[in-house]
Amino acid sequence: MNTLKSKELKVGAMVLVAFSLLYVGLRFLKGINFFSSSNTYYAVYTHVDGLIPSNPVLVNGLNVGMVTDIEILQDQGNQLKVEMLIDRKVKLGPKTVAELASNGLLGSKIIKLNVETNISEPLESGAKILSQEEKPFTAVVADQAAPIVDKLEKLLTDFQGSGAEAKNMMHSLAQTSASVDSLVLANQYRIALMLSNISQTSAQLTTTLVALDPTLKNVEKITADVASTDLSETVDHLNNNLLALQDILGQVNNGEGNMGKLLKDEALYENINHTVQSMDSLLMDLKEHPKRYVHFSMFGKKDKAEKEKK
Structure with missing residues (x-):
């Protein structure tokens, strides 16, 4: 009988140890180190936009803690209380701000701690931190696109205002082109005759230049003789x-x-x-x-x- 109780106690102890190790392992995988000293702080937000426990807490890009719990405060307008476990070596002051931000293009959320310098009175563990929520991605895009939209609207307005002038100009251009075509057709024979005369004149000019070549050579010789005199x-x-x-x-x-x-x-x-x-x-x-x-x-x-x- 005693032997049976002894085996049951051993089995129970082993199960307890196994569950303890499993719990510690799961918490360790979430980033909680039971063997390091940490402080707990919290901040209150109206929206968390996908923030979940185990998401990191950063100071200037360095991981100094993690989100441990998110609680809804229904008696405070359904605000969200976010608890954070912060390394005790990091001192937070009364002006420290916990900013909810996006981590890269994938959209995962993190908390950035904007810690002031020269902290004279550090916050104690369990204190509340000032919170700040980033603008939604759509709001950021809207802010960036607002100047572009304004410019496009002004451009469209100017274009609509000058559309009638452009239309009149194109109409005038078409009329001018038609007039030029009719003028060319009406004077086609004269243009052909003029081109023929130009061709004949060019040929005569070429012949004249060939005939003047000996004279130019004589002038060149006379000039050379005069220069040598x-x-x-x-x-x-x-x-x-x-x-x-x-x-x-x-x-x-x-x-x-x-x-x-x-x-x-x-x-x-x-x-x-x-x-x-x-x-x-x-x-x-x-x-x-x-x-x-x-x-x-x-x-x-x-x-x-x-x-x-x-």
């Missing part, structure tokens, strides 16, 4: 000729030489002028009375005597 000698010779001409003009101006006397001697001018007038009178008289100066007769002096009698 000793210009200083030519200029000196020209200066000497100009000096000689200037000397001759000086003599003429001074009345020296035949040309100078002709230009400066008034008596010579009067004599020449009187002689020219006399010759002019003589020529006029000769033209009017040629018989006074010219006598011609086949019968000699008899003819002359008869004419004198008459």
